[in-house]
C-alpha cells in the first residue's frame with residue numbers, strides 16, 4: 145500500500161529543530177512531497193545545511209586551498225559602527241584608504257599603498273588609471289591565466305589599455321621592450337606578471353625588474369602572492385627554504401618597480417583583498433579613478449587586514465595562521481598525528497597551493513586511513529565540523545600541517561566515530 149504523504153506544513157515542522165528558517169523548510173517539504181521523497185526529509189535537510197557557507201577543517205595538505213577560502217583568517221567582531229570614513233580628530237569625513245594604506249606602505253617600504261577587493265581588481269585599477277587608451281608592454285611569456293579566469297589579456301581589454309606584446313614565449317630581453325616602446329610611441333607602462341602558477345624551463349631568458357626599471361616608463365610588477373619581505377622578519381626561524389625565488393613586495397620595489405600589486409589571501413595570509421603599493425603620484429591616480437569606488441573593500445575586510453598588518457609590524461608570525469602552519473616543525477606534527485591513535489602515521493608532502501610556488505612541496509606528517517573515508521569525514525560527525533581530506537590510490541590522508549591544532553579534538557572525535 146502506498147503511504148499517504150504528510151501535509152507540507154507537518155513535514156516542515158518535523159525538521160524544525162534543524163534551525164533552518166521555516167520558509168526554507170516549507171520549500172524543501174514541497175519538493176520532497178512532489179518527488180515522492182518525504183521519507184528522506186531528514187537527509188534532505190542535512191543536504192541543505194551542508195550547502196550553507198561554514199567553517200571546515202582543512203586536512204588536505206594544501207595550505208592555500210582555493211576552494212576552502214585560501215588563507216585561514218579570523219573574522220573581526222562585527223556588530224559595531226566604525227570610523228572607516230570618519231576622522232576622529234577633526235570630526236570630518238575621512239578616507240577609508242589612508243590609515244590602512246600607511247600601514248602597508250610601511251610594510252613594503254613604499255611611499256604609499258591602497259587596498260581593493262583582490263589582486264585582479266588591483267591590476268584592473270592600475271591599468272585603467274595609468275594606461276587607458278594607451279599601450280602596455282608585456283612579455284609574451286607573461287600573458288597568462290592565473291586561475292579562476294584571471295587572464296592578463298582580458299583584464300587589459302577591460303581596462304581599455306591595449307596590449308603591446310614583447311619578445312617570445314621563452315625569451316624576452318630588455319632590447320625587445322625598448323623596440324616595442326619605440327615602435328608604438330604611446331606605451332604608458334610596462335607590466336611584469338609573476339609566473340605564479342607555472343614554470344618555463346629549458347632555453348629561457350627573462351628580463352629582471354632592475355633592467356625593466358631602466359626604461360623611461362612606469363614599471364608595474366604583479367607579484368601576485370603577497371610575500372612582503374624575502375627575509376621574513378616575522379618568522380623567528382627566518383625564511384623557509386621552499387620560499388626561495390618567490391618575489392617579495394619590498395625587494396621588488398627596491399629593485400626599481402614603481403608599483404607592485406598582490407593578493408592578501410595567499411602568502412600574505414589574510415582575508416580576500418588586493419594591495420597596490422609604490423609611488424605616491426601613481427597611487428593618487430588610482431585613488432582618483434572611478435574604479436577605486438567600484439573596487440573598494442568593506443569595513444570588515446579593512447579591520448581584518450589592519451589586524452594582520454599590525455601582526456606583521458610587530459614581527460609576530462605566530463599570530464598569522466598561514467605562517468604558523470607553514471613553519472610548524474615535523475616533530476610537533478608527528479606528535480599530534482600519533483596522539484590520534486588511528487590509522488598509520490606517515491610522511492606527507494604539503495603544497496603551498498593557491499596558484500603559488502607550483503613546484504614546491506613542504507615536508508609534512510599525517511595519517512593514512514585505508515579505503516576512501518572522505519565522505520564520512522566530510523559530512524561532519526554528530527554536528528561537528530566537516531573535515532576535508534585527500535584521497536590517493538584509494539586511501540584517505542589527513543595532513544596535520546594544514547589542520548589548526550585547535551581542531552585536533554574535532555579530528556580525534558571524528559576518527560573515533562569512524563569505527
Ligand SMILES: *Cc1c(COP(=O)(O)O)cnc(C)c1O
Pocket residue numbers: 262263264265290294337338339340341366367368369406407408417418499
Ligand atoms: C593570484 C594572482 C592574481 C589574482 O589574484 P586574486 O587576489 O585572486 O584576484 C593575479 N596575479 C598574480 C600574479 C597572481 O598570482
